[in-house]
Amino acid sequence: MSIYLDFEEPIKALEEQIAKAKEIGQEAELDMTDKIKALEKKLSEKTTEIFSNLTPWQRVQLSRHPDRPYTLAYINAISQGTFQELHGDRSVKDDKAMVGGFGSLDGQTVMFIGQQKGMNTKMRQYRNFGMPNPEGYRKALRLMKLAEKFNKPIVTFIDTPGAFPGLEAEERGQGEAIARNIYEMMGLKVPVICIIIGEGASGGALGIGVGDKVLMLENTWYSVISPESCSSILWRSWDFKEKAAEALKLTSEDMKKLKLVDGVIKEPAMGAHRNPEEAFSIVKSEIKKHINALSKIDAEKRCEARIEKFCKMGVVK
Amino acid sequence: MGWFKRKTEGITTSTKDKKETPEGLWYKCPKCKTVVTTEDHEKNGYVCERCSYHERIGSEEYFQMIFDEGKYKEFDAKLASADPLKFEDTKKYVDRVKATQSQTGLVDAIRTAHGKIDGQDLVIAAMDFAFIGGSLGSVMGEKIARAIDQAIKLKCPFMIISKSGGARMMEAGLSLMQMAKTSAKLNQLSAAQLPYISFLTDPTTGGVTASFAMLGDINIAEPEALIAFAGPRVVKETIGRDLPDGFQKSEFVLEHGFLDYIVERSKLKEELSKSIKLFMN
Numbered sequence: 001m002s003i004y005l006d007f008e009e010p011i012k013a014l015e016e017q018i019a020k021a022k023e024i025g026q027e028a029e030l031d032m033t034d035k036i037k038a039l040e041k042k043l044s045e046k047t048t049e050i051f052s053n054l055t056p057w058q059r060v061q062l063s064r065h066p067d068r069p070y071t072l073a074y075i076n077a078i079s080q081g082t083f084q085e086l087h088g089d090r091s092v093k094d095d096k097a098m099v100g101g102f103g104s105l106d107g108q109t110v111m112f113i114g115q116q117k118g119m120n121t122k123m124r125q126y127r128n129f130g131m132p133n134p135e136g137y138r139k140a141l142r143l144m145k146l147a148e149k150f151n152k153p154i155v156t157f158i159d160t161p162g163a164f165p166g167l168e169a170e171e172r173g174q175g176e177a178i179a180r181n182i183y184e185m186m187g188l189k190v191p192v193i194c195i196i197i198g199e200g201a202s203g204g205a206l207g208i209g210v211g212d213k214v215l216m217l218e219n220t221w222y223s224v225i226s227p228e229s230c231s232s233i234l235w236r237s238w239d240f241k242e243k244a245a246e247a248l249k250l251t252s253e254d255m256k257k258l259k260l261v262d263g264v265i266k267e268p269a270m271g272a273h274r275n276p277e278e279a280f281s282i283v284k285s286e287i288k289k290h291i292n293a294l295s296k297i298d299a300e301k302r303c304e305a306r307i308e309k310f311c312k313m314g315v316v317k
Numbered sequence: 318m319g320w321f322k323r324k325t326e327g328i329t330t331s332t333k334d335k336k337e338t339p340e341g342l343w344y345k346c347p348k349c350k351t352v353v354t355t356e357d358h359e360k361n362g363y364v365c366e367r368c369s370y371h372e373r374i375g376s377e378e379y380f381q382m383i384f385d386e387g388k389y390k391e392f393d394a395k396l397a398s399a400d401p402l403k404f405e406d407t408k409k410y411v412d413r414v415k416a417t418q419s420q421t422g423l424v425d426a427i428r429t430a431h432g433k434i435d436g437q438d439l440v441i442a443a444m445d446f447a448f449i450g451g452s453l454g455s456v457m458g459e460k461i462a463r464a465i466d467q468a469i470k471l472k473c474p475f476m477i478i479s480k481s482g483g484a485r486m487m488e489a490g491l492s493l494m495q496m497a498k499t500s501a502k503l504n505q506l507s508a509a510q511l512p513y514i515s516f517l518t519d520p521t522t523g524g525v526t527a528s529f530a531m532l533g534d535i536n537i538a539e540p541e542a543l544i545a546f547a548g549p550r551v552v553k554e555t556i557g558r559d560l561p562d563g564f565q566k567s568e569f570v571l572e573h574g575f576l577d578y579i580v581e582r583s584k585l586k587e588e589l590s591k592s593i594k595l596f597m598n
Contacts, residue, residue: 224486224492249402
């Protein structure tokens with residue numbers, strides 16, 4: 001059973017009608033082909049109608065869809081089982097909300113890094129809901145430096161509701177860990193590709209989000225704050241999340257328009273979770289395309305261009 | 318019969334005719350409640366004489382305190398916020414900026430300047446908390462970027478005085494990317510082998526802590542300043558219990574290894590000058 005979001009209810013109703021029609025057809029040995037065809041046509045029209053007019057808030061809902069593939073699913077599919085996870089920040093512990101390691105992308109070794117969310121309640125807790133502690137960021141940086149040393153490109157998958165705001169996280173310098181990553185990623189001598197596959201919340205996302213190419217999957221969001229928190233701070237109520245989502249211009253389309261990300265990756269119809277295999281293959285070919293192009297550029301020039309790109313961001317008068 | 322009886326004539330003014338003390342003549346320390354004249358308070362660097370509470374001050378006060386004879390040349394003083402997102406919450410962002418500008422007399426939340434400290438060149442970027450909580454937006458990012466260019470041109474050290482609630486929400490993705498932009502510029506400063514001193518004052522939180530404020534070649538702070546990524550209220554909500562005393566204060570942050578030293582305002586210029594001399598000679 002798929003999980004439907006509130007705005008997908010009309011789709012759910014039609015899909016149920018089709019299933020029922022098929023059932024009746026089989027049981028009563030009736031020819032329901034025309035009826036089913038008509039319903040399927042209606043379904044595809046309705047789907048197009050809903051998905052071509054998604055509001056920013058609906059994109060946020062899709063980005064958090066419980067069936068949506070998470071980082072390890074992408075890595076395992078893309079590396080075709082060659083991924084070897086590497087653990088620990090060599091200082092405090094191994095953060096389960098951040099994963100990483102080498103894997104082979106059709107013969108080319110790549111360093112894959114990303115925030116990891118859990119698939120069920122137990123795993124969600126184990127993964128701390130995809131909210132890394134400073135150790136997570138420091139592990140990510142250690143792995144990036146490892147990739148740099150052996151001249152391997154880096155791909156990061158971003159999917160986090162934010163860096164963890166806990167007591168120990170503060171004691172161990174959450175701010176410093178994120179700052180250090182942003183700073184060091186600017187100077188990495190290997191190609192860096194960052195892909196937002198779900199939620200891109202603020203500094204917690206940017207902590208692994210500095211790259212030559214920063215790409216967003218179609219149904220994701222990336223901003224300085226979640227729409228809920230923005231609503232609670234600026235409107236002093238949790239009820240304005242839809243409005244906040246709109247005001248923040250956090251969708252892939254808006255972020256591309258503002259030149260804050262380099263590209264948008266199309267998702268399968270109705271979202272990546274509806275056809276994960278297709279999503280993996282689209283993302284894989286994007287990664288290959290960009291690694292190929294970036295590898296042709298001289299390392300120094302690539303770094304300069306990366307720094308230049310971020311230096312241009314911002315609008316003043 | 319009452320317990321106390323006024324024996325001598327003295328206070329004869331009725332409550333109705335009582336005169337209020339004029340505003341601005343006296344300063345009352347919010348921590349120890351000691352009252353001093355504003356003149357004495359100013360002379361003491363806006364620090365309480367009794368408990369050494371450091372009052373929050375703005376860019377101008379720091380410039381006066383640090384630069385020789387209070388002389389400096391300001392950069393990009395007119396650089397102001399645009400509103401490409403047409404952001405609107407309960408108020409339009411442009412109106413909020415305008416109102417704050419007329420209220421504070423400032424153009425945005427940071428001012429950048431070049432001056433001398435004991436004869437040595439120094440470029441400072443200093444924040445004003447009074448301007449939308451010293452928030453980091455496009456203007457602050459751009460001014461820091463340009464100030465770094467100036468420091469590179471002048472071949473002199475660069476200092477940021479942070480006093481900020483974090484990123485400016487009304488600039489959304491643009492403000493988030495200022496964290497990346499400023500860190501990118503610091504890479505260039507580093508390549509030029511020029512020292513970057515990050516001075517953290519009360520409060521330094523959020524996106525500012527998670528970018529340039531924690532990236533100093535040396536990180537220094539004022540006593541008892543709040544220095545945090547997530548603020549105490551958020552942390553308390555997350556863990557569901559009270560926070561230990563002194564949590565996220567400068568002294569705590571120093572103990573955990575994220576600051577090089579804490580400096581009282583009265584010794585700020587002296588220590589700063591000493592650091593710069595040691596870097597540059």
